Amino acid sequence: MEVNSSIPVLTPNNWNTWKCGMQFILMHYGCWQFIIKTETVDPDVGSTYKEKYDFHLRKDRNFTLIYTTISTELRSLIPDTTDGAVAWKILKDHFEPMTRARVIQILDNFLPLSINQERMLASFYVG
Numbered sequence: 001m002e003v004n005s006s007i008p009v010l011t012p013n014n015w016n017t018w019k020c021g022m023q024f025i026l027m028h029y030g031c032w033q034f035i036i037k038t039e040t041v042d043p044d045v046g047s048t049y050k051e052k053y054d055f056h057l058r059k060d061r062n063f064t065l066i067y068t069t070i071s072t073e074l075r076s077l078i079p080d081t082t083d084g085a086v087a088w089k090i091l092k093d094h095f096e097p098m099t100r101a102r103v104i105q106i107l108d109n110f111l112p113l114s115i116n117q118e119r120m121l122a123s124f125y126v127g
Contacts, residue, residue, distance in 0.1 A: 010070040015095040022069060031062035035088050063087060
C-alpha cells in the first residue's frame with residue numbers, strides 16, 4: 001500500500017485531519033525536518049554526491065507530497081513556490097489564521113476559567 005493514499009485530499013473542510021495525516025507521511029519519508037526547520041539548508045561542502053542527491057530528493061519529495069494531496073481549488077494558494085516548508089506555512093496561515101480577533105476569542109474562552117481547589121477533577125472528566 002502506498003503511504004500517501006492513506007490520507008484524504010485536502011479540501012476546505014478537513015484541514016485538521018489532513019494536517020495530522022500529512023505530518024506522519026512526511027515523517028515516514030524523512031521530510032518533516034524541512035517543515036519544522038531542523039534540517040540544514042544545504043548539505044555541507046564535504047558531502048558526497050549521493051548525500052547531496054538524497055537531500056535534494058527528500059526536499060523535492062516534501063513539496064510533491066503536499067502538492068499532490070491538496071484539492072485543485074487549493075493549489076492556487078501555492079503557485080509561486082516549490083518549497084514544501086513555504087507551502088506548509090501558506091496552507092497553515094490560510095486555515096489557522098492568527099489574527100488579533102482570533103487571539104481575543106481564545107483569551108475570552110480561557111480568562112473566565114479559574115482554579116478551584118475544592119472542585120474534584122472527576123467533575124471535568126467527559127467520558
